[in-house]
Amino acid sequence: MQSGLAVFAGVFIVALADAFIAGFSARVVNDFIAEGGHLLVSAPGYAARREAFPSDRYIPDSASVERELRAVDPFLLVFPAIRAAVVVSRGSSEETATVACRGIVPWSAGSMNPAYESMPDRMQSGRFLEGAGDSGMVLTSGAAKRIGASSGDRIIFLCEDRYGSFNAVELPLIGILRDGASFSADSCFIDMRNARRLVGLEDGADEIAVYAADRDRMPLSPRAAEPALKAAAEAVAGLGLESTRWDELSSSLSRMLDFLDIFMFVIYAMFAVVAAVGITNSVLLSVQDRVRDLGTLRAIAFTKRQVSVMLLFETFLVSAASSALAVLAAFAVSGRFAADGFALPASTQALLSWMPAEVRPLVVPSRFALAFAAGSILPALAAAWPVSTVNRMSIREALGFSS
Amino acid sequence: MSSVSVRDVRKSYRLGKLSVPALNGVDLFVEAGKIVGIVGPSGSGKTTLLNMIGCIDRPDDGIVEIDGINVVPLRDRELTELRRSSIGFVFQSFNLIPVLSARENVELPLIALGVPGRERKARVDRMLELVDIAEFAAHKPDELSGGQRQQVAVARALVIGPKIVLADEPTANLDGETGRRILSLMQRLNREIRTTFILATHDPRILPFMDSRIYLEDGIVTRVETLDGGAG
Ligand SMILES: Nc1ncnc2c1ncn2[C@@H]1O[C@H](COP(=O)(O)OP(=O)(O)O)[C@@H](O)[C@H]1O
Numbered sequence: 228m229q230s231g232l233a234v235f236a237g238v239f240i241v242a243l244a245d246a247f248i249a250g251f252s253a254r255v256v257n258d259f260i261a262e263g264g265h266l267l268v269s270a271p272g273y274a275a276r277r278e279a280f281p282s283d284r285y286i287p288d289s290a291s292v293e294r295e296l297r298a299v300d301p302f303l304l305v306f307p308a309i310r311a312a313v314v315v316s317r318g319s320s321e322e323t324a325t326v327a328c329r330g331i332v333p334w335s336a337g338s339m340n341p342a343y344e345s346m347p348d349r350m351q352s353g354r355f356l357e358g359a360g361d362s363g364m365v366l367t368s369g370a371a372k373r374i375g376a377s378s379g380d381r382i383i384f385l386c387e388d389r390y391g392s393f394n395a396v397e398l399p400l401i402g403i404l405r406d407g408a409s410f411s412a413d414s415c416f417i418d419m420r421n422a423r424r425l426v427g428l429e430d431g432a433d434e435i436a437v438y439a440a441d442r443d444r445m446p447l448s449p450r451a452a453e454p455a456l457k458a459a460a461e462a463v464a465g466l467g468l469e470s471t472r473w474d475e476l477s478s479s480l481s482r483m484l485d486f487l488d489i490f491m492f493v494i495y496a497m498f499a500v501v502a503a504v505g506i507t508n509s510v511l512l513s514v515q516d517r518v519r520d521l522g523t524l525r526a527i528a529f530t531k532r533q534v535s536v537m538l539l540f541e542t543f544l545v546s547a548a549s550s551a552l553a554v555l556a557a558f559a560v561s562g563r564f565a566a567d568g569f570a571l572p573a574s575t576q577a578l579l580s581w582m583p584a585e586v587r588p589l590v591v592p593s594r595f596a597l598a599f600a601a602g603s604i605l606p607a608l609a610a611a612w613p614v615s616t617v618n619r620m621s622i623r624e625a626l627g628f629s630s
Numbered sequence: 631m632s633s634v635s636v637r638d639v640r641k642s643y644r645l646g647k648l649s650v651p652a653l654n655g656v657d658l659f660v661e662a663g664k665i666v667g668i669v670g671p672s673g674s675g676k677t678t679l680l681n682m683i684g685c686i687d688r689p690d691d692g693i694v695e696i697d698g699i700n701v702v703p704l705r706d707r708e709l710t711e712l713r714r715s716s717i718g719f720v721f722q723s724f725n726l727i728p729v730l731s732a733r734e735n736v737e738l739p740l741i742a743l744g745v746p747g748r749e750r751k752a753r754v755d756r757m758l759e760l761v762d763i764a765e766f767a768a769h770k771p772d773e774l775s776g777g778q779r780q781q782v783a784v785a786r787a788l789v790i791g792p793k794i795v796l797a798d799e800p801t802a803n804l805d806g807e808t809g810r811r812i813l814s815l816m817q818r819l820n821r822e823i824r825t826t827f828i829l830a831t832h833d834p835r836i837l838p839f840m841d842s843r844i845y846l847e848d849g850i851v852t853r854v855e856t857l858d859g860g861a862g
């Protein structure tokens with residue numbers, strides 16, 4: 228009975244922790260994919276040195292690549308982008324700021340770019356780029372303050388183009404963004420047409436983000452996206468371009484998730500060892516309590532093996548019932564938190580940009596089944612040794628010495 | 631019902647480096663269908679001898695024959711087989727399984743024998759009737775008096791239809807009146823079912839129930855009495 232309680236607690240904690248970890252990993256991966264896409268298409272060699280802008284490696288005719296990708300699968304969302312380091316200033320002022328500039332397409336074939344879905348909520352003033360034909364710039368609040376700009380001002384952009392000469396473009400500041408965690412503090416977003424003018428790329432792009440989305444336009448989980456992504460990668464290779472998967476794009480993120488997996492496995496293994504020792508002990512006590520009864524069973528009718536099977540089966544029944552209850556309880560608690568979400572402290576997001584604001588546990592049926600199986604079988608294995616100790620006794624010893 | 635023959639059986643126990651002799655060459659013969667008492671003071675070797683006859687323990691030396699077959703060289707499995715099909719035990723402290731009801735305790739040996747459920751129920755019912763405990767069938771051992779527990783223990787020993795019933799001081803934990811009642815129950819069953827009973831005892835009040843008495847002292851048979859007066 229005591230071991231039943233221990234099994235219940237152990238399986239409950241492990242299953243619940245595992246659901247939280249699974250939910251956390253899925254959330255981190257989803258956030259990462261939402262921001263950068265499942266696949267990044269670029270000129271060969273671009274992804275390896277993505278930080279140097281403007282890049283001398285670019286996609287010359289991005290529109291034809293986009294067409295090609297949509298032909299692979301109509302549900303692929305494709306968003307070309309340009310990255311450049313630019314100097315911005317207010318027309319009338321001496322103050323300047325260097326910002327990371329992204330030329331973006333916020334909409335494609337009627338779908339919003341998942342990377343910018345949250346932007347409208349993050350505006351300090353003005354608006355974010357809206358619709359395919361919109362133009363203008365959006366600047367983060369820190370940089371806007373430094374150059375003394377507010378919504379509606381006209382901003383001068385200075386940027387070195389592909390050919391080594393300086394270009395200047397004037398654009399209206401249509402909105403100011405609160406500094407956030409998911410992009411670097413000094414950033415600006417401008418429409419693709421003006422970005423091309425700025426860096427001197429007529430029809431080109433630095434990169435194309437590819438999302439596999441379902442009919443409701445939500446980015447798919449990496450596994451569900453797999454077939455479409457394979458086909459897309461082949462098409463891209465056929466065009467002489469390079470494609471990089473999300474997990475290759477952030478090797479540190481996928482290493483972190485792998486590490487988390489291993490770490491949790493080690494924790495579970497330690498749990499299992501502690502539980503096994505505890506169960507061995509409690510079965511030993513319960514068996515020693517009943518030595519005379521077990522001796523009686525053997526004296527009147529049963530073989531050693533039958534008695535062992537009875538004891539092991541007894542342990543198995545108790546632990547299987549406890550494990551089943553524990554998994555159900557973990558399922559119920561997971562469901563409760565999955566509905567409400569479990570908020571992580573804000574300080575963690577400040578520390579790690581990819582840290583989600585909240586976690587919702589994710590019940591993975593196969594892992595719950597595994598927790599149940601381990602919780603049922605492990606105790607029976609742990610009971611094997613104590614059971615064998617009574618069987619090593621002779622019947623006379625087990626019945627006890629009485630004269 | 632079976633005859634039992636014990637010839638020159640020796641047994642000693644190891645107690646660390648010490649060897650404690652318990653049986654020092656016991657010879658005896660028990661006629662089939664009788665109630666036989668093994669009588670002797672505490673420590674004289676009664677329990678040890680019953681263990682030899684009941685195939686619970688093996689002698690160091692000598693022969694134990696049940697119906698003319700020497701059981702000493704049999705393997706553990708074969709001994710278990712023999713016990714579950716032919717030998718019934720009644721223990722001094724009843725040794726009922728505390729978590730099981732009276733009926734379930736009686737059912738145990740039949741389960742081990744693989745008797746199908748329906749027949750099992752019929753046999754258990756008949757047995758509980760026979761020992762007059764049917765109305766307490768659903769009670770757990772700790773809800774029964776000492777005498778009732780021993781009645782259940784007798785039912786459990788007899789339910790398989792054993793050839794021999796061995797009882798080790800069956801009245802030691804009972805008051806005199808209850809002890810006599812249990813013994814007359816055994817006497818009645820012995821007549822009705824024609825089973826050999828071998829009882830170990832040092833309780834003089836139950837001697838009148840024996841067909842013959844084998845006196846044991848320091849692991850040696852000192853005297854044999856039979857009811858028709860003969861002594862040896
Ligand atoms: N397990 C044992 N270990 C050591 N000595 C034992 C053991 N069982 C019995 N003996 C000794 O063997 C002798 C006979 O014991 P036993 O057969 O139990 O006698 P009885 O049942 O007549 O009282 C006694 O001296 C007892 O102390």
Ligand SMILES: [Mg+2]
Nearest residue numbers: 629630676677
């Ligand atoms: Mg004794």
